[in-house]
Amino acid sequence: MAKHDKKGQGAANAGQAAKPAAQDIAAQLELKPGQSIALLKALHILTRDGKLNQDSRRKLKQVYHLYQFIEPILKELGADGHAVTLADHGAGKSYLGFILYDLYFKAQGLGRIYGIETRAPLVEASQKLAADLGFERMEFLNMSVAESTQADFMPERFDVVTALHACDTATDDAIAFGLEKKAKAMVLVPCCQAEVAACLRQTKALSLARTPLAELWRHPIHTREIGSQVTNVLRCLYLEASGYQVTVTELVGWEHSMKNELIVARYTGHKKRAAADRLQQLLAEFGLEALAQSRFKLPQHAVAPAALGEPAAAVAAENAA
Numbered sequence: 055m056a057k058h059d060k061k062g063q064g065a066a067n068a069g070q071a072a073k074p075a076a077q078d079i080a081a082q083l084e085l086k087p088g089q090s091i092a093l094l095k096a097l098h099i100l101t102r103d104g105k106l107n108q109d110s111r112r113k114l115k116q117v118y119h120l121y122q123f124i125e126p127i128l129k130e131l132g133a134d135g136h137a138v139t140l141a142d143h144g145a146g147k148s149y150l151g152f153i154l155y156d157l158y159f160k161a162q163g164l165g166r167i168y169g170i171e172t173r174a175p176l177v178e179a180s181q182k183l184a185a186d187l188g189f190e191r192m193e194f195l196n197m198s199v200a201e202s203t204q205a206d207f208m209p210e211r212f213d214v215v216t217a218l219h220a221c222d223t224a225t226d227d228a229i230a231f232g233l234e235k236k237a238k239a240m241v242l243v244p245c246c247q248a249e250v251a252a253c254l255r256q257t258k259a260l261s262l263a264r265t266p267l268a269e270l271w272r273h274p275i276h277t278r279e280i281g282s283q284v285t286n287v288l289r290c291l292y293l294e295a296s297g298y299q300v301t302v303t304e305l306v307g308w309e310h311s312m313k314n315e316l317i318v319a320r321y322t323g324h325k326k327r328a329a330a331d332r333l334q335q336l337l338a339e340f341g342l343e344a345l346a347q348s349r350f351k352l353p354q355h356a357v358a359p360a361a362l363g364e365p366a367a368a369v370a371a372e373n374a375a
């Protein structure tokens with residue numbers, strides 16, 4: 055039996071308001087049956103008098119697009135009546151969590167969403183909004199991603215981990231959380247990343263002398279960009295080496311966000327040795343070996359004794375398998 059929020063009126067009701075403008079808004083927002091208008095107002099996607107807030111609409115479009123990727127995962131994981139648990143890291147105002155709950159969890163009547171966020175006022179606002187809307191199976195925790203991984207009151211397992219533009223290394227912490235909680239899926243849209251760029255800067259002079267490829271990060275702006283790029287490549291290899299199948303696509307058009315790389319990782323249990331090797335090689339090539347002990351720590355058996363010098367074909371073959 056589908057549950058409905060206390061204050062939300064469905065899209066159909068919004069349509070029944072019968073003003074052509076309201077119908078137009080419903081069409082522009084691509085509202086789905088049962089979707090809470092009260093939620094969209096609370097998230098400032100609609101103004102109090104039901105008009106569209108263009109800035110927030112951009113955010114909604116992003117979240118809807120992400121939902122298209124997450125919904126099939128939720129349906130698959132919840133197919134046998136399993137109560138799906140989802141952790142949304144760096145939740146901010148919890149747009150993503152609220153939309154996921156409204157569009158999927160609400161009607162399921164089971165499952166739970168945890169929003170993890172370090173900014174207390176945002177957590178308090180989300181707690182209040184969830185209470186107002188009667189979204190009972192949402193929890194908002196005022197703590198860092200890393201703290202949530204260690205918190206003993208958190209469930210031992212999570213099915214899905216999301217992190218939408220979680221700042222800097224919070225995406226890495228979300229991956230660590232997913233691995234610890236044996237997540238079946240991780241959906242990540244990384245934000246700017248500074249850690250690798252800082253390491254690259256430190257070894258720049260040496261690298262410029264050693265390899266012409268270091269030209270790729272000689273200028274500061276390139277150091278920053280390649281730092282982000284390398285980080286995401288390392289994250290993908292790390293996930294593959296940890297038993298996940300990874301796809302990388304674009305979230306939405308560049309006009310909406312400069313950071314729109316979408317990484318979807320599904321657990322298969324096949325820990326790709328070639329990916330682990332390539333990860334080690336790449337870290338060595340960029341002078342980032344220290345990260346092998348912190349961010350990208352692999353179980354010993356995942357690392358081949360002579361990782362360097364393995365043919366690229368090994369990675370391609372294993373990826374194709």
Ligand SMILES: C[S@@+](CC[C@H](N)C(=O)[O-])C[C@H]1O[C@@H](n2cnc3c(N)ncnc32)[C@H](O)[C@@H]1O
Pocket residue numbers: 143144145146147148149150170171172173176197198199200217218219220221223224227245
């Ligand atoms: C750019 S906002 C994105 C918010 C939201 N996911 C969205 O897309 O609308 C990043 C959020 O992550 C939070 N954050 C940054 N580092 C964090 C950490 N280590 N643990 C938890 N939250 C963090 C920030 O406070 C901020 O609200």
